Amino acid sequence: xxxxxxxxxxxxxxxxxxxxxxxxxxxxxxxxxxxxxxxxxxxxxxxxxxxxxxxxxxxxxxxxxxxxxxxxxxxxxxxxxxxxxxxxxxxxxxxxxxxxxxxxxxxxxxxxxxxxxxxxxxxxxxxxxxxxxxxxxxxxxxxxxxxxxxxxxxxxxxxxxxxxxxxxxxxxxxxxxxxxxxxxxxxxxxxxxxxxxxxxxxxxxxxxxxxxxxxxxxxxxxxxxxxxxxxxxxxxxxxxxxxxxxxxxxxxxxxxxxxxxxxxxxxxxxxxxxxxxxxxxxxxxxxxxxxxxxxxxxxxxxxxxxxxxxxxxxxxxxxxxxxxxxxxxxxxxxxxxxxxxxxxxxxxxxxxxxxxxxxxxxxxxxxxxxxxxx
Numbered sequence: 140x141x142x143x144x145x146x147x148x149x150x151x152x153x154x155x156x157x158x159x160x161x162x163x164x165x166x167x168x169x170x171x172x173x174x175x176x177x178x179x180x181x182x183x184x185x186x187x188x189x190x191x192x193x194x195x196x197x198x199x200x201x202x203x204x205x206x207x208x209x210x211x212x213x214x215x216x217x218x219x220x221x222x223x224x225x226x227x228x229x230x231x232x233x234x235x236x237x238x239x240x241x242x243x244x245x246x247x248x249x250x251x252x253x254x255x256x257x258x259x260x261x262x263x264x265x266x267x268x269x270x271x272x273x274x275x276x277x278x279x280x281x282x283x284x285x286x287x288x289x290x291x292x293x294x295x296x297x298x299x300x301x302x303x304x305x306x307x308x309x310x311x312x313x314x315x316x317x318x319x320x321x322x323x324x325x326x327x328x329x330x331x332x333x334x335x336x337x338x339x340x341x342x343x344x345x346x347x348x349x350x351x352x353x354x355x356x357x358x359x360x361x362x363x364x365x366x367x368x369x370x371x372x373x374x375x376x377x378x379x380x381x382x383x384x385x386x387x388x389x390x391x392x393x394x395x396x397x398x399x400x401x402x403x404x405x406x407x408x409x410x411x412x413x414x415x416x417x418x419x420x421x422x423x424x425x426x427x428x429x430x431x432x433x434x435x436x437x438x439x440x441x442x443x444x445x446x447x448x449x450x451x452x453x454x455x456x457x458x459x460x461x462x463x464x465x466x467x468x469x470x471x472x473x474x475x476x477x478x479x480x481x482x483x484x485x486x487x488x489x490x491x492x493x494x495x496x497x498x499x500x501x502x503x504x505x506x507x508x509x510x511x512x513x
Contacts, residue, residue, distance in 0.1 A: 175234075182224035182229070186225060186228055199222060199225075270296075270300075285313060289314070391405075396438075418456075419439055420456075420457045423459065424461060425461055436456070439455070440477065453478060456480070457480050459482055
């Protein structure tokens with residue numbers, strides 16, 4: 140038997156591997172959906188008993204204890220988690236009927252005396268439109284618990300659900316994003332994107348950039364230099380990329396450009412996988428100055444000429460300043476050809492001495508990376 144592989148074997152292997160991954164993903168999503176349906180059912184039963192038979196608060200601890208005794212191998216039925224199941228049902232009472240293919244349930248459509256409460260029914264329908272079953276059943280249970288506890292506004296909670304699925308946030312990352320109010324910062328950067336990029340690219344880019352960026356993983360002194368900021372960000376590259384958002388791929392730091400025999404260096408160069416373009420980041424300490432826009436426009440022009448592939452979209456520039464003047468930035472960007480955004484950043488400077496002593500200094504980080512101050 141010949142051991143020679145056909146020429147199209149790599150394509151076959153790649154296709155089969157892709158199908159396996161897709162099947163695994165579907166299996167995980169299916170298990171998660173069934174778990175959520177079970178928890179919703181349990182929450183429904185407890186809620187109905189409480190309303191119909193006047194069950195008190197003592198039932199849930201007893202239920203958790205009995206389940207543990209009878210089904211010791213089953214996890215997830217602690218007193219705390221059962222209370223979360225009850226909260227899950229009360230937050231999303233429409234979930235069960237919609238997933239069964241029926242209309243939105245109307246448990247409060249009528250009260251004693253036959254009087255209807257259309258407002259309550261309308262509220263249930265509104266929740267069904269904000270939280271469709273396919274969205275709810277795609278979010279992991281642990282994420283639901285955090286969202287119910289920490290995000291009370293329905294539209295804001297929906298934003299975090301969709302962002303979780305789009306960005307693949309873990310539970311810890313979701314909590315961090317909630318605590319730093321990521322939904323308020325998304326898409327706030329001052330820019331000329333609407334003038335320099337065709338729609339919907341301008342909207343997509345605008346929503347990709349934040350203002351401010353929170354670099355609270357850095358420990359810089361108040362009088363830090365721009366190179367120290369740059370070094371710190373690269374030393375914590377994973378956290379930096381997380382704060383930038385999904386899609387940023389790191390290309391280089393102090394990226395060298397040769398133009399007519401003169402040398403130029405870009406602070407940080409990225410490629411955005413979703414936007415399909417290079418992203419130039421220039422770090423500036425202090426206030427925004429109009430001349431920063433001209434320098435960034437120059438960098439974007441050179442990157443477009445030297446690095447951009449014909450299928451890539453125009454290079455985007457992002458100027459990160461501590462204190463950008465939005466009005467000044469908008470005037471400075473108005474006549475600039477390239478799409479450029481200006482955003483602020485915040486860093487942690489005041490740390491407890493015990494914590495600060497356990498962290499590496501800027502000098503130590505620079506020695507590890509072989510860097511020197513400019």
